[in-house]
Amino acid sequence: MNATTNTHEIAVLGAGYTGMMAAVRLARRTRKLNVRITLVNPSERFTERLRMHQVAAGQELADHRIPDLLAGSGVVFHRAAAIALDAAARVVTLDDGGALHYDTLIYALGSHTDTTAVPGADDHAWTLDDPRRARRFSQRLTEIAAAAGTVTVVGGGLTGIEAATEIAEAHPGLTVTLIGAAEPGNMMGDKARAHLERALDRLRIVRRTGAQVAKVLPDAVRLTTGELIASDLTLWTAGVTVSPLAGQVGIAVDERGRIITDTTLRSVSHPEILPIGDAAAIRMPFGVLHGTCQSGIPTAAYTADALARRLRGKTVRAFRFGYFHQPVSLGRKDAVIQFTNADDTPRRWYLKGRAAVAYKEMVSASPVPTYKLSKHVTMQAQLSNGGRATRALA
Ligand SMILES: Cc1cc2nc3c(=O)[nH]c(=O)nc-3n(C[C@H](O)[C@H](O)[C@H](O)COP(=O)(O)OP(=O)(O)OC[C@H]3O[C@@H](n4cnc5c(N)ncnc54)[C@H](O)[C@@H]3O)c2cc1C
Known part of the structure; x- marks a missing residue:
């Protein structure tokens, strides 16, 4: 007072x-x-x-x-x-x-997005936290789309789904991969989830359900199985802090x-x-x-x-x-x-x-x-x- x-x-x-x-x-x-x-x-x-x-x-x-x-x-x-x-x-x-x-x-x-849990995420992955960074991400996306490149969205929650579909719709030439521990939309009912699945198919989004990311590299994402997924741009949406x-x-x-x-x-x-x-x-x-x-x-x-x-x-x-x-x-x-x-x-x-x-x-x-x-x-x-x-x- x-x-x-x-x-x-x-x-x-x-x-x-x-x-x-x-x-x-x-x-x-x-x-x-x-x-x-x-x-x-x-x-x-x-x-x-x-x-x-x-x-x-x-x-x-x-x-x-x-x-x-x-x-x-x-x-x-x-x-x-x-x-x-x-x-x-x-x-x-x-x-x-x-x-x-x-x-x-x-x-x-x-x-804000938690990029501390997986090595390389903080250095090489982008987030949706800051509008200026999101705009720079969109510019990189346009460059990569011109070369028919690859984009990986990590996190199969609602933010990851919204980001992957938006990117795939805006840049149909890109290969967009959505990585998540659970099936996308697993919290929804059967009919809504079926509609979501059809949309992901229509936008040709590759799903890696049940996969866990072990490391983010400048041009790829390594899964815990050791498999490498090529990724010119990686967007991290998994977890907040x-x-x-x-x-x-x-x-x-x-x-x-x-x-x-x-x-x-x-x-x-x-x-x-x-x-x-x-x-x-x-x-x-x-x-x-x-x-x-x-x-x-x-x-x-x-x-x-x-x-x-x-x-x-x-x-x-x-x-x-x-x-x-x-x-x-x-x-x-x-x-x-x-x-x-x-x-x-x-x-x-x-x-x-x-x-x-x-x-x-x-x-x-x-x-x-x-x-x-x-x-x-x-x-x-x-x-x-x-x-x-x-x-x-x-
Ligand atoms: C891509 C995306 C899509 C989403 N879609 C949905 C949706 O469809 N439906 C839904 O319900 N939720 C959605 N969410 C979640 C929703 O955005 C958040 O739950 C909501 O923004 C929380 O509001 P808030 O005021 O707590 O935080 P914020 O809206 O994040 O606001 C926090 C504010 O604090 C400021 N700030 C941070 N640090 C400091 C500091 N040290 N000093 C002073 N100010 C500071 C920030 O600049 C910001 O302005 C989405 C989130 C994302 C990222």
């Missing part, structure tokens, strides 16, 4: 999908209170991480500037990266030499470095720290949430609402969340949406083809207009309770 002005200082670290949501929604909810909200991010540009595979395949995205998105909200934007945290003194050190004091810290640093910032200073984190929360999404060791999105380890009756926007944005909306209530001296209900879909693009002309139970297991319903493309586009495009709307309207949507209720599972 600022002793002279009595202002409650709120720092939001990270202006990705969840940090943006928390900041604008909280500003709206606290406009009659004496608070200052400072949002910290290394870049002025809002990164649409949901679309990084599109950038990697050579598409241009809309240029969303964070200061423009915040205009009129009252949120102060500070362009910098957080490099250290003093949880006892409640101070964040920034890479521009600045220091930010907080009474409440919303921790929204997201996650989080910033070590919280774990380094004694904040309680799980085995992956994510901050462990209580039922109202406060750090169990430091209740003034509110982790959201990929950086948080949030337990539901069916398990710990995995990093998606689908769950991350509700954690941000809930945290904004819960903090605003606490600042008014009101009580807060526990966070509840249930998954409802697995949306997967298969290039620009196809997609598959598997609808799910709250615990992410597949239901009977799914969408494919044009309807799925439109659905997926609506999902990917929705965060930016939601931020704009949240500045002006107090939204009472289900979001604040965390998406679909999990009462049946509780």
Whole structure:
């Protein structure tokens, strides 16, 4: 608390999908209170991480500037990266030499691809973490496609599938290989998975299911069996990790470095720290949430609402969340949406083809207009309770 002005200082670290949501929604909810909200991010540009595979395949995205998105909200934007945290003194050190004091810290640093598990991945494989790197990858892709070269996508999860299909559709002359421990789409129902398989066949994507990469070389990928797969360009999508910032200073984190929360999404060791999105380890009756926007944005909306209530001296209900879909693009002309139970297991319903493309586009495009709307309207949507209720599972 600022002793002279009595202002409650709120720092939001990270202006990705969840940090943006928390900041604008909280500003709206606290406009009659004496608070200052400072949002910290290394870049002025809002990164649409949901679309990084599109950038990697050579598409241009809309240029969303964070200061423009915040205009009129009252949120102060500070362009910098957080490099250290003093949880006892409640101070964040920034890479521009600045220091930010907080009474409440919303921790929204997201996650990034883990390239440390396999030798050579860090040196020779590309990732979808940074838009500038993704753009350079797309330029290399164009050069390699001209010579009918080879591309390997490591990781058979949804990000790997989306990247492989986008690349194969944009560059039909390339040989694209998708390597994954499990069958692509193994979390989907039979019909959705069959559609996915047909799309992978149509795009002539070679699948190496059950294969494990032992080493990434400059021009190949070596499997644990010793087999070499030629690869002019290797894209790594297998596994994510989080910033070590919280774990380094004694904040309680799980085995992956994510901050462990209580039922109202406060750090169990430091209740003034509110982790959201990929950086948080949030337990539901069916398990710990995995990093998606689908769950991350509700954690941000809930945290904004819960903090605003606490600042008014009101009580807060526990966070509840249930998954409802697995949306997967298969290039620009196809997609598959598997609808799910709250615990992410597949239901009977799914969408494919044009309807799925439109659905997926609506999902990917929705965060930016939601931020704009949240500045002006107090939204009472289900979001604040965390998406679909999990009462049946509780
Ligand atoms: C290619 C791809 C496709 C995806 N598709 C889907 C999908 O279809 N559906 C879905 O639900 N999820 C999808 N995801 C996952 C989704 O993108 C993440 O779950 C989501 O971005 C998490 O939001 P976040 O706010 O926690 O993190 P992010 O959106 O990653 O934001 C983190 C922010 O913190 C900033 N930051 C990092 N370090 C610092 C620092 N030290 N100081 C200050 N700021 C910092 C970053 O620059 C970034 O702006 C996809 C991911 C990828 C890579």
